[in-house]
Amino acid sequence: MIPLGWARALGPGMPGASTVRAAGAAAGLAAAALLPFALGSYPVHVLTVALYYVILASSWNLLAGYTGLFSLAHHALAGLGGYTSALLVLRAGIPVPLGIACGGILTYATGYAMGALTLRMRTLYLALATWAFAESTRVVISMEYGLTRGDLGLAVPKLLAATSPRPYYEVFLAAAAATVAGLAILLRSRIGYRLRAIRDDEGVARAVGVNTVRWKRFVFALSSGIAGAAGAIYGHYIGLLSPVGMKFDEMALVIIMVVLGGQRTLAGPVLGAAVVEVASEALRAYGQIRMVVFALTVLAVMRIYPSGLMGIARAMARRWLAAA
Amino acid sequence: MDPTLLTQYVLAGLVIGGIYCLMAVGITFIYSVMKMINWAMGEFYMIGGYVQYVLITAWLGPQRWALALPLAVLTVAALGMLVQRLLLQPMFAGQLERLDEYATIVTISLTVLFRNLAVVLFGPYQFSPRDYAPPVQLGPLPINGSRVVAFLGAAVLLGLFALVVRRTWLGLALRSVAQNRLGALAAGINLSRIDMLAFGIGVGLAGAAGALLAPVFLVYPESGALSTVKGFEIIVIGGLGSLPGSIVGGFLLGLVESLGSVLISPSFRDVYGFGLLLLLLALRPTGLWGEQAREA
Amino acid sequence: MDDPLLILDGLHKSFGGVAAVRGVSTTLARGEIRGLIGPNGSGKTTLLNLVGGQTRPDRGWVVLAGRSLEGQPPDAIAARGVARTFQLPRVFRHMTVLENLLVVVCADHRRAGWVEARRDAEALLRLVHLDGLAHAEARTLSGGQAMLLQLARCLAQRPLVLCLLDEPFAGVHPGIKERMVQAIHETNRAHGVTFLVVSHEMPTLRRLAGRVSVMHNGAWIADGPLDAVARDPRVIEAYLGRPGPGHGPEEGRAPGRAADGHSGQPRDPA
Numbered sequence: 001m002i003p004l005g006w007a008r009a010l011g012p013g014m015p016g017a018s019t020v021r022a023a024g025a026a027a028g029l030a031a032a033a034l035l036p037f038a039l040g041s042y043p044v045h046v047l048t049v050a051l052y053y054v055i056l057a058s059s060w061n062l063l064a065g066y067t068g069l070f071s072l073a074h075h076a077l078a079g080l081g082g083y084t085s086a087l088l089v090l091r092a093g094i095p096v097p098l099g100i101a102c103g104g105i106l107t108y109a110t111g112y113a114m115g116a117l118t119l120r121m122r123t124l125y126l127a128l129a130t131w132a133f134a135e136s137t138r139v140v141i142s143m144e145y146g147l148t149r150g151d152l153g154l155a156v157p158k159l160l161a162a163t164s165p166r167p168y169y170e171v172f173l174a175a176a177a178a179t180v181a182g183l184a185i186l187l188r189s190r191i192g193y194r195l196r197a198i199r200d201d202e203g204v205a206r207a208v209g210v211n212t213v214r215w216k217r218f219v220f221a222l223s224s225g226i227a228g229a230a231g232a233i234y235g236h237y238i239g240l241l242s243p244v245g246m247k248f249d250e251m252a253l254v255i256i257m258v259v260l261g262g263q264r265t266l267a268g269p270v271l272g273a274a275v276v277e278v279a280s281e282a283l284r285a286y287g288q289i290r291m292v293v294f295a296l297t298v299l300a301v302m303r304i305y306p307s308g309l310m311g312i313a314r315a316m317a318r319r320w321l322a323a324a
Numbered sequence: 325m326d327p328t329l330l331t332q333y334v335l336a337g338l339v340i341g342g343i344y345c346l347m348a349v350g351i352t353f354i355y356s357v358m359k360m361i362n363w364a365m366g367e368f369y370m371i372g373g374y375v376q377y378v379l380i381t382a383w384l385g386p387q388r389w390a391l392a393l394p395l396a397v398l399t400v401a402a403l404g405m406l407v408q409r410l411l412l413q414p415m416f417a418g419q420l421e422r423l424d425e426y427a428t429i430v431t432i433s434l435t436v437l438f439r440n441l442a443v444v445l446f447g448p449y450q451f452s453p454r455d456y457a458p459p460v461q462l463g464p465l466p467i468n469g470s471r472v473v474a475f476l477g478a479a480v481l482l483g484l485f486a487l488v489v490r491r492t493w494l495g496l497a498l499r500s501v502a503q504n505r506l507g508a509l510a511a512g513i514n515l516s517r518i519d520m521l522a523f524g525i526g527v528g529l530a531g532a533a534g535a536l537l538a539p540v541f542l543v544y545p546e547s548g549a550l551s552t553v554k555g556f557e558i559i560v561i562g563g564l565g566s567l568p569g570s571i572v573g574g575f576l577l578g579l580v581e582s583l584g585s586v587l588i589s590p591s592f593r594d595v596y597g598f599g600l601l602l603l604l605l606a607l608r609p610t611g612l613w614g615e616q617a618r619e620a
Numbered sequence: 621m622d623d624p625l626l627i628l629d630g631l632h633k634s635f636g637g638v639a640a641v642r643g644v645s646t647t648l649a650r651g652e653i654r655g656l657i658g659p660n661g662s663g664k665t666t667l668l669n670l671v672g673g674q675t676r677p678d679r680g681w682v683v684l685a686g687r688s689l690e691g692q693p694p695d696a697i698a699a700r701g702v703a704r705t706f707q708l709p710r711v712f713r714h715m716t717v718l719e720n721l722l723v724v725v726c727a728d729h730r731r732a733g734w735v736e737a738r739r740d741a742e743a744l745l746r747l748v749h750l751d752g753l754a755h756a757e758a759r760t761l762s763g764g765q766a767m768l769l770q771l772a773r774c775l776a777q778r779p780l781v782l783c784l785l786d787e788p789f790a791g792v793h794p795g796i797k798e799r800m801v802q803a804i805h806e807t808n809r810a811h812g813v814t815f816l817v818v819s820h821e822m823p824t825l826r827r828l829a830g831r832v833s834v835m836h837n838g839a840w841i842a843d844g845p846l847d848a849v850a851r852d853p854r855v856i857e858a859y860l861g862r863p864g865p866g867h868g869p870e871e872g873r874a875p876g877r878a879a880d881g882h883s884g885q886p887r888d889p890a
Contacts (some may be wrong), residue, residue: 070425123424124361125564132560132605135553136598143595190726197723200712207672208777209698209727248549252432259429264714288440295437299411302430421713 029177036166045165050277051172052234055179057257057269059226062183065263066192067219068199072127073114074227075250076134079243081107081228082235083141083148086156089236096159096236104229111224115217131248138246151243159236168237175233176270179226184266195219256298262310271309333586334579336467339475341578343533346478347555348562348570349485350529356502356565357522360412360427365530366552367438372400372531373543374442377451386454393477393535400531401524407434408523413516435548442545450544474536481532482571485525498522530555550594557597561604562612569613576600623686625650625814626671626782631680633666640666642838644680648782653808653815655829655846657822659859663838664818665707668784671816672704673697685781699729701781703774705788709766711773713759717750718742720758720769724776732778741776748772748803764792771800775807783807785817789824801827822846834858 036044060074081103089099114133118126142150160167186192194215197205206212235241253276261272276294283290301308347365354362379392411430415423457469489495500508501518509515533551534543541547554577562573577597584596604612626648633641641663648654656664669675671682673694682689689697712720718741724730725737732740745751748768753761761769767788774783783804789797801824807813819825825832825846832849834842836858842849849855 064425068422068425070428123422123428124355127361127424127428128556128560128564129605131556132598132601136602139595139598143592193719193723193726194728196715197712197726200714201710203674203694204706204710204712204773205723206694207674207698207704208724208773209695209729210723211693211695211728213693214728248552249436252436255429255432256436288443291436291440292444295433295440298433299430299437302426302433303411303414 025181029173032173033170036169041164041166044169046278046281048165048169048172048237050274051169051176052230052237053254053257053273053277054176054270055172055230056227056254057261057273058176058179058183058266059223059230060254061258061263061269062186062195063219063223065258065268066187066199067195067216068123068202069115069118069216069220070123070127071114071130071220071223072248072251073130073134073137074223074254075248076137076246077107077110077224077227078231078234078250079141079241079246080110080137081231082156082241082245083154084228085232086154086235086241087147089157090154096157100159100229100232100236103232104225107228107231108221108225110228112217112221114224115220118220119213119216134246134251135248138243141246142243148241148243153240153242156235156239156241158239159233165237171233172237175230179230180266180270187266191215191218256294259298260294260301260308262308263306265308265310268308268310271313275309330586333582337579337582338575339467339471339578340582341575342475342478342482343471343537343574344554344558344577345482345571345574346529346533346536347551348558348574349482349567350526350533351555351559352562352565352567352570353485353529354523354526356567357498358412358427358519360415360423361431361564362523362526363428363431363552364434364438364548365527365555366548366550367435368400368404368527368530368548369534369551370442370543370545370548371403371438372396372534373538373547374446374451374534375399375531376535376538377453377543380453389453389456393532396535397528397532400534401528404527404531405520405524408520412523413519416515416519435552439545439548446545448545450542451538452542453539455539468540470537470539474533474540477532477536481529485529488525494521553594554597557601560601566613572612623650624648625652625685626816627681627683628667628671629681629683631667631670631682632678633663633670633675634678639838641670641677644835644838644840646833646840646843648814648816650781650814651808651812652831653804653817653829655825655832656816656818656835657820657825657832657849658835658841661837662835662858664835665786666838667835668704668786668816668818671697671782672702672784695728698727698777699779701777701779702784703777703780703782704784705767705770705774705786707786707790709761709763709770711758711761711766711769713757715758716755717758717761717769718745718754720773721745721776724773727777730778744772744776747775747806749799762793764796767792768796768800771803775803780807780811780813783813783815785815785819787818787820789819789821797821797824804828822850 035047039047056074056078060071063074064070081100084106085096085099085103088094088102089096094102114130118129121129141148144150145152148154159171162168187195194205194210194212197208197210198212198215202212257272257276258269259272260276261270262268280290280294283293305311307314347369351362351365354360376389376392376396379395380386380389384392411434412427415426455468455470456473459466459469460472461467487495489498497508497513497518498521500511501513501515501522505515508518530551534547541550558570558573558577561576562569562571577600580596580600581593585593588596624647628644628646631641631644632639644663644667656667658664666675670677671689673689673692673696676691684697684700684702687700689700692700712723715723718738721741721744722737725732725741742751742754745754748771750765750768750772753765758766758769767790771785771788774780774785785804788800792800804815804817805828808815815828817825817828829846831844832846833840834849834852834855836854841854841858842852844852
């Protein structure tokens with residue numbers, strides 16, 4: 001299940017990876033860590049939620065953007081991770097961090113199984129099958145009232161004793177940074193090349209010796225595990241879980257974030273998640289129209305500028321560099 | 325279990341199943357011709373309901389619901405064609421890769437767009453036109469008149485659909501595009517127009533379902549969600565791209581829900597379909613009639 | 621021939637009742653360059669798919685270097701040293717030309733470090749004269765350049781004992797064709813790599829292949845030096861549908877594909 005040799009295959013990435021970029025990221029991270037001290041509770045909460053979506057969007061981007069496995073079950077896996085952790089903590093009395101780990105492990109295994117079951121499916125069938133899984137999971141959680149308290153919601157023990165969102169912000173920031181950094185290392189490694197090759201032409205990838213079966217399962221497992229763990233941390237932050245959070249709208253939101261930010265880039269999902277979540281909160285007073293705006297923007301992006309915000313940013317940067 | 329009561333429930337299941345067929349046939353038809361899945365089918369269902377309601381309350385009055393129906397269907401179909409022309413047509417213009425992803429992202433975005441637009445325009449309230457007909461007695465069990473109308477309407481529409489597909493030139497063109505796009509193009513068929521019409525017909529069926537069921541399931545922004553779910557459940561059960569699969573799947577789902585409600589428990593009504601779906605996914609992932617889902 | 625590299629024994633493959641490959645048997649010697657010709661629809665690509673693992677035979681064996689390839693997936697077969705190109709130029713479109721070759725180095729069975737890998741990839745690009753395009757996105761390549769990249773991709777595989785080329789010269793600029801021929805010869809001479817080249821281009825095959833095999837309707841109908849095969853009446857009949865002296869496939873143009881109803885358009889630009 002954990003492919004032997006993937007650790008060896010990680011190694012140092014292609015030489016030439018920019019140390020400037022890494023330094024910039026580190027500086028940005030430091031700034032981000034200090035941010036909560038300059039903001040009030042509510043903005044920090046918004047940013048914390050945004051960081052949760054950064055993790056979700058980035059992990060989905062790995063699966064769908066880079067490897068080409070267009071799964072529609074990502075949000076359900078986050079919910080599954082949340083419920084698993086919550087129920088283990090509530091029923092078995094294990095400490096919350098262990099619960100979170102268990103949530104991630106369960107969703108890792110679930111993702112592995114999904115990867116194995118959908119190996120030969122074309123994009124549309126994969127989308128249908130993962131959609132069916134997500135909806136089934138939501139319905140089952142909703143129905144198992146005795147276990148999950150269904151639509152009433154499940155009260156979840158908190159991770160930290162704090163009343164302010166600030167420490168949670170730092171937790172999510174660390175998790176998001178670890179996710180993005182981990183993905184960066186992965187994508188620059190041999191595994192990254194294999195995944196991208198699978199997306200571009202699976203048959204050719206196989207013909208040159210890439211074990212597409214193993215890596216499709218792996219990437220499904222990894223991205224699902226990340227989503228599950230993130231969902232678990234989120235559950236232990238908000239203190240409440242509900243199958244409402246596993247509705248298809250959540251998946252649509254993740255897709256919107258990744259597409260707006262720029263698929264198949266590392267910064268795209270980060271940017272997309274941050275922008276959409278912050279804008280969503282900022283425009284909350286205007287009601288549902290903000291979702292209309294997002295949807296229209298995505299449609300415009302798909303139609304006119306498929307590379308999203310990151311594409312625009314890169315084009316601008318190239319123009320500045322050319323002019324300089 | 326009283327056999328007459330069982331029969332009533334079976335009939336009730338078939339009635340609702342017939343309506344589910346409309347959604348499923350629409351989804352599968354669009355897939356057959358355009359090779360894409362329209363995830364926003366439920367939203368066109370929802371729009372059909374709204375248009376029907378608005379037509380009845382603002383203009384035609386509740387007595388002339390039968391006149392409002394075709395108008396609602398045509399409106400939805402026209403909207404569908406517009407959407408297809410603006411957003412989906414470029415899919416086939418050549419440069420685009422990974423069409424499936426594009427179509428999925430675009431139609432999912434449409435879901436978000438329409439649903440929230442409905443809230444913005446009409447608010448989150450539930451509307452309902454008056455029942456289309458008084459309740460009909462089927463033995464000792466009275467069936468809601470609107471449901472009977474909806475079933476008959478679905479039967480008529482599916483019959484018309486079958487007629488068009490089998491007996492008309494348009495149907496021939498549609499079938500040829502479904503079987504071989506390149507061949508159809510070589511034969512001189514205007515692919516972009518066929519795509520547009522196919523999409524319009526497909527969503528028109530969904531809009532019809534919405535208009536027919538407006539008094540039964542009510543009209544509100546989220547009303548599409550459930551029908552999308554039902555529609556795709558049927559697709560998974562019956563097989564993507566198979567019209568007989570959609571029809572049999574529709575009736576099967578209606579039956580399973582109805583019998584499950586009476587034999588096991590009515591509160592899990594929506595779950596039985598998923599049980600069937602999961603069973604099929606495990607045993608026969610391409611559905612009962614499905615084409616091969618294996619990659620080429 | 622003792623210790624042949626590749627043995628095909630009684631291969632059969634049908635698709636829905638249509639036999640694409642019928643009872644094909646042959647052996648390839650180590651270091652041989654074999655041509656494979658035949659009218660369209662004769663099963664040549666299916667045969668390559670059977671060797672490469674993209675398809676499983678209904679009956680028969682494929683034995684590579686003494687070991688059967690039965691039940692092996694394409695990536696395992698690649699790990700044994702089999703490389704192939706595809707009839708339609710298939711490259712990793714969203715990667716650069718160089719990255720296309722680096723994917724090969726990242727195959728599961730490979731162990732080379734990045735520095736070495738990059739060096740070897742760049743050397744290969746120089747061999748096929750694609751080094752100028754090393755950082756171009758593969759989707760910007762012309763059809764001929766993409767075919768060249770496919771060949772380079774084959775040559776980047778390690779181990780490499782057998783190269784299956786599916787119509788590598790089709791519609792390709794003569795200059796590029798020349799580079800391909802040189803690269804094939806170079807690899808064959810320096811490393812003893814065996815080649816099986818499916819092609820319609822007789823003049824090019826004459827320069828490359830010592831022996832040519834002919835397929836028709838899924839069956840192996842002739843085998844031998846190109847000149848002998850070109851005069852074989854069975855081969856002539858396969859191409860033209862009727863026996864006739866002096867009208868063989870020798871004439872340097874892609875043979876009339878009248879048997880399948882395709883037009884007899886010459887494949888390479890005059």
